[in-house]
Amino acid sequence: MLRRVLLAVTFAVCVIYADIDLSAQNFATYRKGNHNLSFGFVHDWEKGNGANLSWDFGFGDMFSFGLGADYTQKTFMDWQYRFLTPNTRFAFHLFSIPPLRQMQSLSRLDLYFMTKAGIEITIWDYDEIGGKTDFMLSPAMLGWRFYFGDNMYLWTEFDFNGSFSEFDVGSLSMGLGFRF
Numbered sequence: 001m002l003r004r005v006l007l008a009v010t011f012a013v014c015v016i017y018a019d020i021d022l023s024a025q026n027f028a029t030y031r032k033g034n035h036n037l038s039f040g041f042v043h044d045w046e047k048g049n050g051a052n053l054s055w056d057f058g059f060g061d062m063f064s065f066g067l068g069a070d071y072t073q074k075t076f077m078d079w080q081y082r083f084l085t086p087n088t089r090f091a092f093h094l095f096s097i098p099p100l101r102q103m104q105s106l107s108r109l110d111l112y113f114m115t116k117a118g119i120e121i122t123i124w125d126y127d128e129i130g131g132k133t134d135f136m137l138s139p140a141m142l143g144w145r146f147y148f149g150d151n152m153y154l155w156t157e158f159d160f161n162g163s164f165s166e167f168d169v170g171s172l173s174m175g176l177g178f179r180f
Helices: 002-017
Strands: 035-044 048-058 063-076 079-093 109-125 129-147 152-159 171-179
Touching (some): 035 152, 063 109, 063 171, 079 129, 109 152
Antiparallel strands (some): 035 048, 035 171, 048 063, 129 152, 152 171
């Protein structure tokens, strides 16, 4: 039920606030000084499903820095696992390279390579509650944003989630974002 409500609200926001003009001239998906706020769903192949929230700031012609957090949970037999991962993000925006910036066919797409580092907090519950904390490093991530309005976009990121205690297959995140 909650998923249906979230999908309906997301759709309504998109319809009401989207300025859909896909032929806009001189539209730049990534701009120095932009703030991007993104939220969505995450599916981690080892850690279950959950939510994602991130904020990025464009500080150079092709680079951004930000903060984020992932929350996932998984049940295995009688064990309940919860994972909270606050992190910092650093991205290189490929289509902001000057020759690629001029291509109209790419004007609404922002492709970026990213590195993410943070702390992974794991909490489990069986007969008693326990937990651990690890350093997390995702050195190789790939993401994209597609702007369907001047300030709204859909995004997807593939993350090879690594922590120094274990490596897992990765995660796929997707959702809706706003630029301001």
